[in-house]
Amino acid sequence: MIFNFLPREFDFFNLFEEQVECAILAAKKFKEIVATPGLIEESAYQTIQHLESKGDTATHSIIEQLNKTFITPFDREDIHALTKELDDITDMINTMVVRIKVYKIPGGDRHLMEFAKVIEESVLTVSKAVKGLRLKNGSKAVLAACVEVNRLENVGDAMRDAVFMELFETKSAIEIIKWKEIYQDAETVLDICEDVANVVESIIVKHN
C-alpha cells in the first residue's frame, strides 16, 4: 500500500483507530451489561454514553480535517464513508443500551449474551481490518478480516431468525415488541460492521 507519504499532522489513521477503540470498549461493556442479572446499572449506562460521545468527537475531527486537507491517504469519499460507518457501530451499541434501560430489559438473556459475543468478535475483526490499512503488505490480512466480518454477519442473521421464531411461540405481545427490537438492533450492529468491511475492502481494491 502507498499510504505512508501522508504527513504526520493529518494522521487520519490515528483518528480511525480512536473510533475503533471506542467501538471495542462499547462492545466489551455491552457484553458485560447483558451478562449481569437485574436492571442495568447507572455506571454501566454512563460508560456507554461516554464512549458514544467520545466516538462522536473523533468523527467530527476526521470530517473537519477532511475539509481542510488536500492530500488524503485515500479517496475523500472513502474516508467519509469509513468514519461514518465506524461511528455507527458505537452509536448502535448505545441505542441498544438506551433501549435496555427504557424497556427495563433485565440482564442474563442467553440469546442476547450470544449476540454480544458475536458483536465483540466482529468489532475486534473490524479493528484488525482498519489497523491493517496503514501497513505495507497488509492487504492480505485486511481482506481476510473483511471476509470474517462478512461471515459473522451471516451468523447473526441465522441467530436472529431462530430467536424470532422462538419469540413468537413463547412470549406475550408486549414482550415480543421489546425483545424483537433488541435482537434486531444486535443484528444491525453486525450489519454495520459488514458495511465497514465493505468500505475497507473497496479501499484495498483501489490501491493494490
Place this chain on the structure above:
Amino acid sequence: MIFNFLPREFDFFNLFEEQVECAILAAKKFKEIVATPGLIEESAYQTIQHLESKGDTATHSIIEQLNKTFITPFDREDIHALTKELDDITDMINTMVVRIKVYKIPGGDRHLMEFAKVIEESVLTVSKAVKGLRLKNGSKAVLAACVEVNRLENVGDAMRDAVFMELFETKSAIEIIKWKEIYQDAETVLDICEDVANVVESIIVKHN
C-alpha cells in the same frame, strides 16, 4: 460569506426558503391537529398532503436547476443534501399525519402536544439557519441556530425515552404498537432537523 455573486436566475436560496416555508406550515398544522380532540378532520389532512406535494415540487426544481447550473453558491453535494433533508422534514410530518389517520389516533394527547411544540420550535430555528446562509456576516447567528437545533434534538430524545417507559407500563399491546410509532416519528422529525443543521454547519465551516 461569499455567496452574493450568484446570478439572480439561479437563486437556490429562494427555493430553499420555499421548502422551509412548507416545513413551517406543516409543523404549525401538526401542532393544531394533535391539540384538536377527536379524529383528524379531512381538511387538516388535506392541508398536510398539499404542503407535502408543494415541498416536493420545490425539491425537484432545485435538483433540476442543480443539474443545469455550472456555478453554484456552495458545493453541489451540499445543495443536494440540504434540499433532500429539508424535504424530509415535511415528508416526515406528513407520514405522522397519515399514521394518525390510519391508526385513528385521537387528538389531545399531552405527550404528542409537547412533541409538536418542540418540533415547531426546531423547524423555526432551522428556518433561521437556512435564511442566514445568504446573509453577509450571518455565520455567527447561523451557527447559534444550529447549536439550538441540536439541543432540541436532545430534548426530543429524553422526551421519547420517558414516554416509552410510561407506555410500556400503562397501555395494552395494540396501543403500544400505535403510539410507539407516532412518538418515534415525532422524534425522527427532530433528528432530520438536526441533519439539516449539520449540513448548514458544514457549509458555513467550508466558507469561512
Place this chain on the structure above:
Amino acid sequence: MIFNFLPREFDFFNLFEEQVECAILAAKKFKEIVATPGLIEESAYQTIQHLESKGDTATHSIIEQLNKTFITPFDREDIHALTKELDDITDMINTMVVRIKVYKIPGGDRHLMEFAKVIEESVLTVSKAVKGLRLKNGSKAVLAACVEVNRLENVGDAMRDAVFMELFETKSAIEIIKWKEIYQDAETVLDICEDVANVVESIIVKHN
C-alpha cells in the same frame, strides 16, 4: 441518447439487465409463494435465496467495473445509485420471504396476493425503463415507464393504509406485529422501484 459509443467490454447495460432479471424472477416467485396455501415450501425459499445471491454477484461486478473504468455511459454516481437500487429490489423481496418463513405466515392472504401483483407490475415496468436506457430515441418510453412506476407506488400506499386500518380492527396484537411488517415490506418494494425510476429519470434528463 448518446450511450452507444460505449466499448463492448464495459457493457454496464448487460449487467443492469441481469439485475433486473433477478428482480423479475423474484417478484414472480413471490407472487407464487403468497398464493400457495400453507407454509412456504423449502424449494421456493431456496429459489429466492439463490436469486438474491445472483443479484449480489451482478452488483459487485458493476461496482468493480466502475472502479476500473474511465469512460462510463453516464455519471458514475448514477451508475452506482442505479445498481444499488436495483439490488435493493431483490434484497427486499428476499427479506419478505425470510419473514414469511420465520413468522410462519401462511399463503393465501388476499391482501398480500394483491400486493404481489402490483409488485410484479412495478418490477416489469422498471425493467422497461432500464432496458430503454440503451436505446436511441427511447427516452419518451422510458419516462412513461417511470411515471407508471410512480403511480404504482401511490397505489401501494393506499393499499397499505387500507390494510393497516383493517388490521388494527380485526387482529390480535401478535398478528398485528407480524402482518404489519409484511405489508410494510411489500410497500417498501414499491418505494424502491420508485427510487430506481427516479434515478433513471434523472439520467434521461441529463442526457437529453
